[in-house]
Amino acid sequence: MSALPALRIALVGCGAIGTSVLELLKGDAALEVVAIVVPAEGVAAAQKVAPGMRVASSVPADGIDLVVETAGHAAIEEHVLPALARGTPCVVASVGALSAAGFAEKLEAAAIAGKTQVQLIPGAIGAIDALAAARIGGLDSVRYTGRKPPQAWKGTPAEQGRDLDALVQPTVIFEGSAREAALLYPKNANVAATVSLAGLGLDRTQVRLIADPATTENVHTVEAEGAFGSFELTMRNKPLAANPKTSALTVYSAVRALRNRVAALAI
Ligand SMILES: NC(=O)C1=CN([C@@H]2O[C@H](COP(=O)(O)OP(=O)(O)OC[C@H]3O[C@@H](n4cnc5c(N)ncnc54)[C@H](O)[C@@H]3O)[C@@H](O)[C@H]2O)C=CC1
Numbered sequence: 628m629s630a631l632p633a634l635r636i637a638l639v640g641c642g643a644i645g646t647s648v649l650e651l652l653k654g655d656a657a658l659e660v661v662a663i664v665v666p667a668e669g670v671a672a673a674q675k676v677a678p679g680m681r682v683a684s685s686v687p688a689d690g691i692d693l694v695v696e697t698a699g700h701a702a703i704e705e706h707v708l709p710a711l712a713r714g715t716p717c718v719v720a721s722v723g724a725l726s727a728a729g730f731a732e733k734l735e736a737a738a739i740a741g742k743t744q745v746q747l748i749p750g751a752i753g754a755i756d757a758l759a760a761a762r763i764g765g766l767d768s769v770r771y772t773g774r775k776p777p778q779a780w781k782g783t784p785a786e787q788g789r790d791l792d793a794l795v796q797p798t799v800i801f802e803g804s805a806r807e808a809a810l811l812y813p814k815n816a817n818v819a820a821t822v823s824l825a826g827l828g829l830d831r832t833q834v835r836l837i838a839d840p841a842t843t844e845n846v847h848t849v850e851a852e853g854a855f856g857s858f859e860l861t862m863r864n865k866p867l868a869a870n871p872k873t874s875a876l877t878v879y880s881a882v883r884a885l886r887n888r889v890a891a892l893a894i
């Protein structure tokens with residue numbers, strides 16, 4: 628049940644996540660997608676996904692209550708910053724974009740200028756609530772490990788110097804900070820950025836990325852220690868058929884965030 632006014636949504640990106648979000652919101656009177664925003668070359672494909680829907684290459688300046696980004700890092704600069712600056716709240720999936728130097732501050736400044744808010748969704752990872760709460764008491768260490776099948780690392784720096792198809796055992800393809808991970812793997816390490824922003828920050832969060840021929844899932848592990856105690860979390864996410872880099876949970880996380888914005892009882 629919804630107690631709050633219905634929202635007219637502009638959905639930025641209509642790929643694996645966007646298409647599934649559209650499907651789940653179909654018929655939801657409180658969350659009406661009124662526009663899809665994709666690059667000019669993607670307009671025809673998006674029109675096929677949502678016949679009759681307004682498809683544009685920029686967020687319409689009027690009639691939008693909320694912008695939802697499910698597109699990629701570049702879309703934050705291109706669509707989210709201007710929407711925030713003109714006062715439209717935004718929900719963001721491509722959290723790794725905040726790993727670029729000064730970008731988190733830029734996003735915050737745009738939201739302040741527009742007197743609005745940008746919400747970063749947990750996406751494919753859990754326990755962001757626990758981690759962000761634990762940070763208040765003080766954290767000592769946070770480690771994140773992302774393990775995906777070799778095919779999920781295609782088209783990334785993991786291919787440099789190795790044949791992903793030939794891997795026979797789990798192979799560490801990256802070890803370093805969350806900032807470096809999110810910058811080097813913009814389609815695979817958004818959760819590294821999310822964990823770090825909720826916890827110890829982009830530079831103090833240790834990240835390991837693994838290509839594992841023995842797994843068919845996207846396995847995310849977080850180990851955190853601090854004044855609160857400690858926790859270990861393992862997520863074994865099913866990838867989306869339309870994009871093996873992306874976990875299905877990301878879609879549900881986006882829809883949960885949207886439903887909570889209009890629900891009388893939010894959880
Ligand atoms: N927070 C999280 O846990 C996760 C976040 N992501 C983020 O979500 C993004 C989208 O993921 P998928 O749907 O699987 O990718 P996808 O490649 O299937 O779809 C991307 C869509 O965005 C559109 N697009 C690309 N650049 C754009 C731009 N500048 N402006 C507007 N539209 C643009 C494409 O035309 C396409 O429709 C990823 O690139 C990643 O940044 C993905 C997985 C997990």
Ligand SMILES: O=C([O-])CC(=O)C(=O)O
Nearest residue numbers: 751815816817818873874
């Ligand atoms: O969907 C996932 O499993 C995680 C992902 O791609 C990301 O963090 O960018």
